[in-house]
């Protein structure tokens with residue numbers, strides 16, 4: 001293990017829809033996340049809508065689709081976990097003070113697009129939304145915590161989704177450009193690090209979670225939407241560099257590590273193809289500025305015809321990122337044969353690995369996978385790298401004194417921090433680590449509160465009951481020490 005660099009950005013990560021709540025306050029518009037109900041590890045989340053005759057309905061995430069002419073809508077009698085989340089909107093001062101107690105150097109958070117442009121197509125931003133994030137950034141500055149700001153963490157304004165049909169439509173690029181320029185201009189001097197689209201590649205992974213026919217039907221739209229997001233991302237990078245040359249902008253990739261299930265050459269090729277498709281396809285464009293050689297084969301195999309405007313190529317070339325950020329939680333195996341035993345992961349699916357142990361939610365725990373990912377990324381691109389999500393989703397049970405002894409979380413994080421130390425020794429230019437969900441938040445895949453990642457416990461349950469009181473878990477004190485000793489005491 002090599003010592004961590006002096007100014008290493010130790011911290012934690014969140015997203016607006018999973019922590020903020022206040023979904024209808026201070027002029028905020030609805031987002032697509034506001035119409036998704038809660039699920040569990042075994043039952044899906046549902047998207048709710050009104051059909052063309054105004055009749056309420058819902059379909060299961062990854063298993064169904066929106067009926068023609070239906071519009072997404074909030075329905076009476078349904079529970080939507082993002083509406084209140086953990087109410088960071090009203091607790092941000094208290095939360096940031098707790099992060100500061102741990103010695104945080106960085107805090108990753110996202111801006112909710114529809115707080116700034118409630119419908120998405122306005123020409124003037126909502127001042128109250130802009131003010132909220134200004135106050136949050138100022139509060140972070142008070143404690144010298146560097147914000148790392150994600151522009152888009154899955155929160156498309158609902159109006160744009162219902163009106164344009166979302167990212168299939170090129171007009172989303174213009175709407176996003178306006179939003180990106182607004183926040184880049186507004187927060188000059190308060191923010192240095194930006195990420196454009198969270199896990200921009202994850203919708204390709206979603207295809208593997210769908211029944212075959214639905215996946216085949218969805219491929220065209222998936223890749224077209226990604227193309228539009230890649231262009232919007234490139235525009236945002238260009239705009240950032242024009243607006244403030246001190247800005248550093250990164251891509252954000254869900255890094256799903258896959259090992260070949262066996263040393264059979266077919267399994268090795270299955271791994272190579274899976275990596276190209278789900279891990280490298282977007283990052284290659286964002287880092288290098290053009291589609292990789294294998295993209296054509298991927299699109300042809302999926303029966304996709306990408307529509308591109310003439311200027312897109314130039315824009316992609318001119319909007320390459322300054323650094324590579326990614327999420328890493330678990331690994332799985334790729335195989336040329338049908339999956340026999342399913343290994344779940346961060347929106348991924350693969351074959352179980354007999355050498356790993358699994359979390360309560362079935363995700364394979366593999367610290368070495370993080371060292372592997374860091375090496376692969378740096379070897380491929382030679383630009384600075386930061387881990388912006390990593391952690392263990394587990395159920396925490398307070399004891400009689402109300403304390404949480406989350407040694408399982410400490411063990412998971414310790415292994416992954418050690419793996420980062422090894423990657424540093426391997427020569428990787430790693431400049432930070434923001435573990436996922438430093439404050440307990442709503443799970444993205446299941447919508448549960450029970451699946452917790454935080455160092456800070458929030459008293460709230462799956463049905464939305466609880467006082468929202470914050471308390472420190474054992475991992476809080478442990479991580480404080482890790483930061484204090486710059487990763488020497490694990």
Ligand code: BG6
Pocket residue numbers: 015018198199254327346347389393436442443444445446451
């Ligand atoms: C990533 C997302 O996919 O994984 C986060 O960027 C998410 O939004 C995190 O919360 C962990 O996943 P989950 O489903 O356990 O919340």
